[in-house]
Amino acid sequence: MAKLTLVGLGPGSIDLVTPAARDAIESADVVAGYKAYVDLITSLIDKQEVIQSGMTREWERAAAAIDAAAEGKSVVLVCSGDSGMYAMAPLVLELLQQRNPELPAVELAIIPGITAANACASLVGAPLGHDSCTISLSDLLTPWEVITKRIEAAAMADFAITFYNPRSKKRKSHIETAQQILLQHRAPKTPVAVVNAAYRDDQGVMLSTLDSFTSLEFGMNAAVLVGNSNSYYFGDWIVTPRGYKNKYQLETGAVLSGQKRGHSLNTATAEQQGEAVKARQEQGEKAGELV
Amino acid sequence: MAKLTLVGLGPGSIDLVTPAARDAIESADVVAGYKAYVDLITSLIDKQEVIQSGMTREWERAAAAIDAAAEGKSVVLVCSGDSGMYAMAPLVLELLQQRNPELPAVELAIIPGITAANACASLVGAPLGHDSCTISLSDLLTPWEVITKRIEAAAMADFAITFYNPRSKKRKSHIETAQQILLQHRAPKTPVAVVNAAYRDDQGVMLSTLDSFTSLEFGMNAAVLVGNSNSYYFGDWIVTPRGYKNKYQLETGAVLSGQKRGHSLNTATAEQQGEAVKARQEQGEKAGELV
Numbered sequence: 001m002a003k004l005t006l007v008g009l010g011p012g013s014i015d016l017v018t019p020a021a022r023d024a025i026e027s028a029d030v031v032a033g034y035k036a037y038v039d040l041i042t043s044l045i046d047k048q049e050v051i052q053s054g055m056t057r058e059w060e061r062a063a064a065a066i067d068a069a070a071e072g073k074s075v076v077l078v079c080s081g082d083s084g085m086y087a088m089a090p091l092v093l094e095l096l097q098q099r100n101p102e103l104p105a106v107e108l109a110i111i112p113g114i115t116a117a118n119a120c121a122s123l124v125g126a127p128l129g130h131d132s133c134t135i136s137l138s139d140l141l142t143p144w145e146v147i148t149k150r151i152e153a154a155a156m157a158d159f160a161i162t163f164y165n166p167r168s169k170k171r172k173s174h175i176e177t178a179q180q181i182l183l184q185h186r187a188p189k190t191p192v193a194v195v196n197a198a199y200r201d202d203q204g205v206m207l208s209t210l211d212s213f214t215s216l217e218f219g220m221n222a223a224v225l226v227g228n229s230n231s232y233y234f235g236d237w238i239v240t241p242r243g244y245k246n247k248y249q250l251e252t253g254a255v256l257s258g259q260k261r262g263h264s265l266n267t268a269t270a271e272q273q274g275e276a277v278k279a280r281q282e283q284g285e286k287a288g289e290l291v
Numbered sequence: 292m293a294k295l296t297l298v299g300l301g302p303g304s305i306d307l308v309t310p311a312a313r314d315a316i317e318s319a320d321v322v323a324g325y326k327a328y329v330d331l332i333t334s335l336i337d338k339q340e341v342i343q344s345g346m347t348r349e350w351e352r353a354a355a356a357i358d359a360a361a362e363g364k365s366v367v368l369v370c371s372g373d374s375g376m377y378a379m380a381p382l383v384l385e386l387l388q389q390r391n392p393e394l395p396a397v398e399l400a401i402i403p404g405i406t407a408a409n410a411c412a413s414l415v416g417a418p419l420g421h422d423s424c425t426i427s428l429s430d431l432l433t434p435w436e437v438i439t440k441r442i443e444a445a446a447m448a449d450f451a452i453t454f455y456n457p458r459s460k461k462r463k464s465h466i467e468t469a470q471q472i473l474l475q476h477r478a479p480k481t482p483v484a485v486v487n488a489a490y491r492d493d494q495g496v497m498l499s500t501l502d503s504f505t506s507l508e509f510g511m512n513a514a515v516l517v518g519n520s521n522s523y524y525f526g527d528w529i530v531t532p533r534g535y536k537n538k539y540q541l542e543t544g545a546v547l548s549g550q551k552r553g554h555s556l557n558t559a560t561a562e563q564q565g566e567a568v569k570a571r572q573e574q575g576e577k578a579g580e581l582v
Contacts, residue, residue, distance in 0.1 A: 008409070010309070016403070020306040059535065059544035082409040083417075086533070090420035093530045098541045103526045112307070112405050112413035118299070118373040122403035126374075129381035130433070131441055133424030133450055139555045141534030142421070146449075150422050153448030157441045159424055170554065235394045239384045242377070243432030244350065250389045253350035263461065264430045 002106040004069040005076045006083040006092060008113020011199040012040050016119070020111050024076050032065040033078035034058075040200075041078065049073075062092045066099070069106040082115040086136055086164050117162035120195035120223040123205050125237030127193060127225045132160035132240075137167070137174040144174075151178050155185040160231065160240050163224040166194075175224065176214050182226060186210055191227040191238040194218050207236060293397040295360040296367045297374040297383060299404020302490040303331050307410070311402050315367050323356040324369035325349075331491075332369065340364075353383045357390070360397040373406040377427055377455050408453035411486035411514040414496050416528030418484060418516045423451035423531075428458070428465040435465075442469050446476040451522065451531050454515040457485075466515065467505050473517060477501055482518040482529040485509050498527060 005024045010016040025031060025044045032051035051068065053061045065077040079087040089110060096104040121128045133154050139147060154161050161182075166175045182190075188211035196204035196218055206216050210226065218224070231240040244250065247259045255261050258268070296315045301307040316322060316335045323342035342359065344352045356368040370378040380401060387395040412419045424445050430438060445452050452473075457466045473481075479502035487495035487509055497507050501517065509515070522531040535541065538550045546552050549559070 008405075008413075011403075013311075015311040015314070016309045018301070018307045018309055018405070020304075023306070059539055059541075063544060082405070082413070084409060084412045084419055085423075086421075089417035090530055090532050091535055093416055093525055093528055094532060094535060094541060097525045097530075104528070108528070110413040110416070112302075112409045114309070114373070114403050114405055115409055118375060118403045118406055121375045122299075122373070122401040125384055125401070126380035128375055129377075131424065131426050131438075132376075133422065133445070135422050140553070141537055141556055143556055143558045145558075147422075150448045150450065153444040153450075154424070157444030158437075159441065159444075234384055234388045237384055237395070237399070239381055239388075241381050241385060244382055244385060246432055248350055250350075250385055253354060262431070265432055265434055267434045267436075 002069040002072050003074050003109065004065060004092070004106045005074075005109045005111060006089050007076045007078045007111045008082040008084075008087070008115075009037060009040060009078055009080050010114040011116060011119035012080060012197070013199040014041070014043060016114055016199055017041065017044075018111070018113070021113065024109075024111055025078065027074070028076040029073040030065070030068045030075040031078060032061055032068070032075060034061065034080075037078050037080050040080070058088060058091055059095075062088055062095050066092065066095055066106060079113070080116075081119070082113040083110060084112070085115045085134065116164060116198065116223045117225070119198045120162070120193065120225055123195055123198060123203075124193040124207065124225065125234070125239055127191065127227050127231060127238040127240050128160050128162065129240035129242055130160060130228060130230075132162065132228075134162045134164055135178075136164040137171070137178065138165035139171070139174070147174075148177065148181065151181045155182045158185075158228045160228045161226045163226070165220055166222055166224045167218060168220045179210065179214050182210055186226075186229055190229070191231050191233050193225045193238060194222055195225065196222045198223070207233070207238070293360040293363050294365050294400065295356060295383070295397045296365075296400045296402060297380050298367045298369045298402045299373040299375075299378070299406075300328060300331060300369055300371050301405040302407060302410035303371060303488070304490040305332070305334060307405055307490055308332065308335075309402070309404070312404065315400075315402055316369065318365070319367040320364040321356070321359045321366040322369060323352055323359070323366060325352065328369050328371050331371070349379060349382055350386075353379055353386050357383065357386055357397065370404070371407075372410070373404045374401060375403070376406045376425065407455060407489065407514045408516070410489045411453065411484065411516055414486055414489060414494075415484040415498065415516065416525070416530055418482065418518050418522060418529040418531050419451050419453065420531035420533050421451060421519060421521075423453065423519075425453045425455055426469075427455040428462070428469065429456035430462070430465070438465075439468065439472065442472045446473045449476075449519045451519045452517045454517070456511055457513055457515045458509060459511045470501065470505050473501055477517075477520055481520070482522050482524050484516045484529060485513055486516065487513045489514070498524070498529070
């Protein structure tokens, strides 16, 4: 059966392309992808046929890749990051179903990659150390009302957030609206990182805070990472704690009085646990306004 | 200066360990990590000193890694998935700050890895194709009230969800509570995938639906992926669409009447766009109950 493999390249540098992705690309008959992504892997392309297309031409890329696979060729469709996150996997599945409603007519495989949230976070510490979400600010395919409701929910429930597609020439105000929504729930000095083109030649990392990051220069290739209510700066690193201070003495690793290793956090002994748990509880109460 | 590198190994198979991670491990003096993760990379360990420790012994692991780096050794601390997502990066930063409040006393580097959400999603299609969040159901360090508020917010705002640490011997009811919350906002037949030990020898993939997945056997090594209100099954693949059908004819890729390529989705022409946009709008109204 014809074979189509969706390959996540990761953020862009060749040393973050997994061996599984590399093998799939090197052994393919055809490599399809958005031109900027194919350019990232020219070192892996030799005799393979290349199908490239421009931005907003996802349909053409996906259809051409499926056509080539249906002709019996071994095809890889490359995406930056992970193919399943704001990328080509859903569209490929939709087109395969359109052509053959019961079962895919080509054998499909998916090789995961490092998505932008994790790549960008690694450059600034641990901003996504606890529960987090990703929200795309592009309204090309999603109503803006749906996007703003998701921002509100994430703000209220205190998720750390990675904004994908934070800004484009036609879409300058979206990130400012997101900022205003978040400022209703988080402190002005909440750490924010803006990472441009992570792990590419033109990489840029900017550290800022919730009240002022929108004055920075960034565009579509950037991701904007916003900490939660417990996040803080330590030097140039952003830390979003997992909550060890709720249960352990950081000096010695000893379990705090009233707590038990391997058991649920005892929230009744909050007084003994210092500020950390109190902060968490206030945050819980704030999230409680949701219901 | 002494050097400590946090390395995300990805899900567990050696062909998803990036070249950057492999190089860091192979050139280190010391490799530290939870025993099960160190076991994944025995093929990369030769003359390096190994520091292993058991589960819930994160503090000891992190402290030992920092100590070794402070002695001038080149140390890697390995994590499964990505070190910044429910892993060691925040704790390492907290301990570094504890020891030296102004600036880290060791040079720190972070190599990102493929987190479980992306690894597991790749095995079942594109369940995280649109906005999504990760929620850990472990209450060892986080009050359970905070966790349930996040589940409620994610349910209401229609995020696709990956649950980390979905179940343990002492914690069987959490995933059932999550299911009950989600059923108040999503259809019983919403696709759910339970993925055990993705990309490891004992990998298991189970496809189910929101109303019945809790009867499956799974534990702490599993991730549970829940689609959003637009997700559906196509054969054995889960598809969470990005919204192409809102704007394009899937047959031909032509832009629908009233829409413009590269411009915001025109929600005023919903009638021409069929059911997809209507569903999105209803979802928007539902999320609207939040405010």
